[in-house]
Amino acid sequence: MANSRKTAFKVLLKIEQDGAYSNIALNNAVKESALSPLDAAFTSALVYGVLERKITLDYIIKQYSKIPLRKIELKTKIILRLGLLQMAFMDKIPESAAVNESVKLAKQQKLQKSSGFINAILRSFARDNCKIKYPDSNNKAEYYSVKYSCPQMLVKLWINSYGEDNARGILENLSGRPNIYARVNTLKTNTDELISVLADDKVKAEKVDFPSNAVKIADTGSIERLKAYKGGLLHIQDLSSQLCAYFLSAEKGQTVLDICSAPGGKTFTIAEYMQNSGKITACDMYKHKLKLIEKGAKRLGINIIETCLRDGASADKELPSADRILCDVPCSGLGVLSRKPEIRYKDDLVDTDLADIQYKILCESAKYLKKGGKLVYSTCTLNPQENNKNTAKFLAEHNDFEGVELELPPELKRAFDEKPYEITLMPHTFDGDGFYIAVLTRR
Numbered sequence: 001m002a003n004s005r006k007t008a009f010k011v012l013l014k015i016e017q018d019g020a021y022s023n024i025a026l027n028n029a030v031k032e033s034a035l036s037p038l039d040a041a042f043t044s045a046l047v048y049g050v051l052e053r054k055i056t057l058d059y060i061i062k063q064y065s066k067i068p069l070r071k072i073e074l075k076t077k078i079i080l081r082l083g084l085l086q087m088a089f090m091d092k093i094p095e096s097a098a099v100n101e102s103v104k105l106a107k108q109q110k111l112q113k114s115s116g117f118i119n120a121i122l123r124s125f126a127r128d129n130c131k132i133k134y135p136d137s138n139n140k141a142e143y144y145s146v147k148y149s150c151p152q153m154l155v156k157l158w159i160n161s162y163g164e165d166n167a168r169g170i171l172e173n174l175s176g177r178p179n180i181y182a183r184v185n186t187l188k189t190n191t192d193e194l195i196s197v198l199a200d201d202k203v204k205a206e207k208v209d210f211p212s213n214a215v216k217i218a219d220t221g222s223i224e225r226l227k228a229y230k231g232g233l234l235h236i237q238d239l240s241s242q243l244c245a246y247f248l249s250a251e252k253g254q255t256v257l258d259i260c261s262a263p264g265g266k267t268f269t270i271a272e273y274m275q276n277s278g279k280i281t282a283c284d285m286y287k288h289k290l291k292l293i294e295k296g297a298k299r300l301g302i303n304i305i306e307t308c309l310r311d312g313a314s315a316d317k318e319l320p321s322a323d324r325i326l327c328d329v330p331c332s333g334l335g336v337l338s339r340k341p342e343i344r345y346k347d348d349l350v351d352t353d354l355a356d357i358q359y360k361i362l363c364e365s366a367k368y369l370k371k372g373g374k375l376v377y378s379t380c381t382l383n384p385q386e387n388n389k390n391t392a393k394f395l396a397e398h399n400d401f402e403g404v405e406l407e408l409p410p411e412l413k414r415a416f417d418e419k420p421y422e423i424t425l426m427p428h429t430f431d432g433d434g435f436y437i438a439v440l441t442r443r
């Protein structure tokens with residue numbers, strides 16, 4: 001266990017100092033330290049626990065420290081966060097172990113002076129029965145920010161855009177690992193057969209009611225080692241992403257443009273809907289990313305995809321007119337924050353020029369839509385500026401386009417009142433990433 005704490009400390013330091021991604025830094029450190037599976041699981045709980053509760057843990061430090069938080073040295077702060085996490089949020093760790101191991105870790109890191117400070121703060125918190133004194137709940141932005149460890153800027157954005165209940169629903173789902181879903185490759189198999197092939201590799205998989213040909217999977221370990229993966233029977237895809245292809249409803253023999261397509265998850269699902277008949281032009285701005293699509297298509301046995309290096313925001317390369325167009329534009333990613341908990345603390349998540357770029361991509365792409373065709377505009381973010389406002393502006397400025405009313409199955413509930421042609425998926429209303437999908441057509 002002591003080894004787990006030391007490894008977690010190193011990983012958290014790497015994330016803070018070098019901006020390393022949590023999953024990569026954690027995997028590397030666990031391998032290097034040759035931890036037992038139990039210790040590796042504890043290390044992971046410590047790393048993700050601190051990342052998911054950083055604002056809450058720092059708030060506790062501020063309440064007990066005479067030194068301002070910004071003046072506390074980073075290594076000391078990380079050890080304090082780890083200690084407080086164990087005391088406030090981990091039932092099975094005795095307080096004394098959390099305090100003593102934190103002090104020991106500080107000494108190992110040659111933080112002799114800080115070890116007394118760490119000891120004093122953790123012991124004071126223990127004397128208060130490890131109860132967090134949250135800010136007054138009347139100050140909603142501060143209260144939710146501390147309670148759910150989310151920057152106030154995001155809390156305010158979600159309360160103002162979607163109302164308090166929805167904001168709370170989004171915030172409650174920021175922590176914890178999201179479910180993993182896969183798409184059944186209907187060109188090669190069916191859901192029952194896939195579930196049985198996965199079972200041979202000791203992977204639990206269950207059918208999903210909606211959309212069809214989706215399975216929920218658990219305990220996969222590395223996906224690449226699985227027989228089902230090697231045989232191209234599935235690709236990993238979140239349910240919300242699967243819904244983009246569902247609403248695009250591409251048919252056999254059609255011409256489809258996928259404007260921002262890498263790494264290709266939605267392109268593959270679309271090709272499966274089309275029964276591998278017709279043509280999909282899969283574009284992206286980055287050549288190395290197009291290679292991922294080509295590789296994935298080969299594994300899945302899809303041969304109707306042609307990749308195309310192209311900037312969707314400029315008219316640099318002509319495309320054929322199409323029955324279906326998917327604009328799955330680059331976005332701020334506020335719907336997928338729970339996948340990488342460190343991302344939510346970046347300062348540039350809301351005030352970006354992304355909405356303008358997205359709008360340009362939408363306008364440039366729409367030119368290629370045939371009359372009566374369908375265009376899906378989608379993002380994996382929860383910010384109306386990039387979502388509802390962009391499509392509303394597009395419709396206001398393009399008289400020859402209109403929204404297509406979505407036919408929602410009972411599994412899909414609206415989180416708030418939106419136009420009939422659009423839906424914002426939130427983690428508390430649908431078991432998938434936060435997402436926005438709008439369907440438009442040319443008259």
Ligand SMILES: C[S@@+](CC[C@H](N)C(=O)[O-])C[C@H]1O[C@@H](n2cnc3c(N)ncnc32)[C@H](O)[C@@H]1O
Pocket residue numbers: 241259260261262263264265266267283284285286289310311312313328329330331361
């Ligand atoms: C949300 S991701 C697309 C995910 C993809 N549709 C899938 O399902 O796998 C956005 C993609 O847009 C690409 N991109 C960013 N700016 C672009 C632009 N101006 N034109 C075309 N592609 C762009 C990025 O490289 C990224 O691969």
